[in-house]
Amino acid sequence: MQAAISVLGMGRMGSALARALLKAGHPTTVWNRTPAKAAPLGAAGAEVAASVHNAVAASEIVIVNVSDYAATESLLRNGAVAAALKGKLLIELTSGTPAGAREVQDWAGRHGIRHLDGAILATPDFIGTEAGTLLVSGPAPVFEESRTVLGALGGNVQFVGEDPGLANALDSAVLALMWGALFGALQSIAVCRAEAIDIETLGRQWSATAPVIDGLVADLIKRSAAGRYAADDETLSTVAPHYGALHHLVELMAARGIDRTITDGYEAIFRRAIDAGHLHGDFASLSLFMGRPAHA
CATH class of the missing domain: 1.10.1040.10 (N-(1-d-carboxylethyl)-l-norvaline Dehydrogenase; domain 2)
Known part of the structure; x- marks a missing residue:
């Protein structure tokens, strides 16, 4: 039996994560602040939770993919939800800062929650494919236990270190490289237009x-x-x-x-x-x- 997993956040990326887990055979529960966004996953076989607490209670592994760490905090840091997370694995795949990731791990540790932080170096169409890249940081034993689950999300899962902030730090470095190329391209286009090329x-x-x-x-x-x-x-x-x-x-x-x-x-x-x-x-x-x- 595959591990049961809950996914919080049904934007384009969160929906792709949930679909990849369903495809890999994981019983999957989903939640979204706007229920209509979770409906297509319900049609695809996921259980749609009525609340964050219900979603967290349904699985031993909880993946969060929302707008930022402040949004994660607003969802998880109340007594009932934090209590339901105790002893479970929280995988934070929300974009954020290294300092934010370290603070989440500190909070998780104080509440008996195992935690991994990750950064997705892919667009939603790459999720669940061999080319999908995830950077993951946190306790090495927890990562090793989670390899199979993470592998369902992408074929190129990289453990970058035990410091929970490393995944976000490397993500920012790669984004800086990407934006250098993209803004350079925009500048090139401006020159070509000006010179009628x-x-x-x-x-x-x-x-x-x-x-x-x-x-x-x-x-x-x-x-x-x-x-x-x-x-x-x-x-x-x-x-x-x-x-x-x-x-x-x-x-x-x-x-x-x-x-x-x-x-x-x-x-x-x-x-x-x-x-x-x-x-x-x-x-x-x-x-x-x-x-x-x-x-x-």
Whole structure:
């Protein structure tokens, strides 16, 4: 018999989680503040709970996927619900901060609740597939006990450490990487529109250039991890040519009236690195100036 699991929150992601659990054969109970959102899961075979307390009482494992940790707190931190959770496993898959995850684990520990914190690096359509990625942090023995359940949600489940904040911290780091690419694409589109370049041409150039960019990012991460900031025989690019190219981009944007919010940020980081003597250092040397505020 598969473990009975309750899922709180039937947004697009929560619904995908519940469907994956049903597909894996888990008796699944669902709850949502707006009952109509839970109705399709009821039609798919889930039990629809009338209240959070009923949902928590129905299963030994409770998965929460709501808007934020404040929403989780409002659902779980009352006497009856907390008492019903005692001795059970709470898997928090709500996006939040590392500090928030640590606070949840502290609260759970005080109430006799086992707890894992997770971050989903996937869109709902990847949930339950081999490509679905979940980062999980918390007590290692609890994670090991939960591998099968977590595996139903995605084929790429990664335990990132016992500090409960690590899953959210790594999630934020990956999102920063993703947003860098997405905002860079938005800026590229603005330049193409200003210069009357067909957007499909940009798409073809991205396909051709993506392997080069992937290599540069991988090298940047590797060199930063090793602390190799000075240029050497393996350097792919130093700060100087990038800074020169940035000026060309800024000049174009100024001429065309394109928003410079992003490039002004680039300029500030470049200037701090150059003022510290890294003009001819490896591009990875810029990482030394991203870990603290500009005024520090």
